[in-house]
Amino acid sequence: MMDAKVAQSPQFSSWVRPNRIGCKPTGSLGLPRKFWDLERPEAFISSGFYPKRRSTYKRLIAVDVSCSYNNVPANAVQSGSLAVPTNVDGSMVLKSKSQEIEPYLSGRCIYLVGMMGSGKTTVGKILSQVLGYSFVDSDSLVEQEVEGKTVTDIFKLYGEGFFRKKETEILRRISIMPRAVVSTGGGVVIRPINWRYMHKGISVWLDVPLDALARRISAVGTHSRPLLHGESGDAYSKALTRLSSLLEERAEAYANANARVSLEDIAAKQGYRDVSFITPTAIAIEALEQIEHYLRDKEGIPFDTL
């Protein structure tokens, strides 16, 4: 395998591995004979974007390739075009996408819904930052409301019904706030009244495969997630069993969201087999894309980039 250094613009350079380049190059890289014995030759690739965008994930770039070894430069051996995943610098895509969409949100809140561990908090913080919104965690607000008790203690002391009522009251208060990205609790979707509040903003379902959820949750433990207590077996199997039955009950309710971000779809677009390679930044970009689709399809906003 060969590592390649890519400089897409004078301001940015990063290392990418050829196995992360999504499409086959239209030109192949030929190495002069003196480099043939090297196991890991290094190439410096300077590149420029073609103006036309293909998708958020892949762009055509023109590449000129030159090689060097032991600081001895070799002549450019080949140039051509490659499609390179834009997560080489996802933060630039994220920033431009958020700037494009933000005016059309008109200050509306974004509600992230999804199962426990689906990344609502992680992705929500990223989105709030790029949009210049505040970040709100509904579980934390419930905890503040109940004398600083943890969600686990609230379930233990007062039961799930009590927690759900508090959660609805918190959502009602959030729904009159402007400009917030809200990480909701995983069970918020089951009460229809909660949708009345969430539909004042734009809701996005983070749809993550169960095995990935179980892996994430077993890595951090279930202490803060009372609905996952009580199963027997190892941490992964316990989480998987309980999450499966919860998802069966809730899948239809999650589908009420205005937009859906499917990690399986992102993995397919990026050419990954495993969703665990997908970064929170890539998920945030997809969330903005799906919000853009929603605004265009349901509200008729004519985004010229679509």
Ligand SMILES: Nc1ncnc2c1ncn2[C@@H]1O[C@H](COP(=O)(O)OP(=O)(O)O)[C@@H](O)[C@H]1O
């Ligand atoms: N894209 C991701 N890839 C890998 N791990 C993630 C990803 N997003 C979140 N996580 C991890 O999964 C766990 C749950 O994420 P979190 O954002 O707290 O989910 P939620 O708020 O939906 O319960 C955390 O340990 C977090 O670091």
Ligand SMILES: O=C(O)C1=C[C@@H](OP(=O)(O)O)[C@@H](O)[C@H](O)C1
């Ligand atoms: O799925 C659920 O019913 C719950 C999810 C939790 O939030 P997270 O999704 O942030 O873990 C928390 O609200 C509570 O433990 C109940």
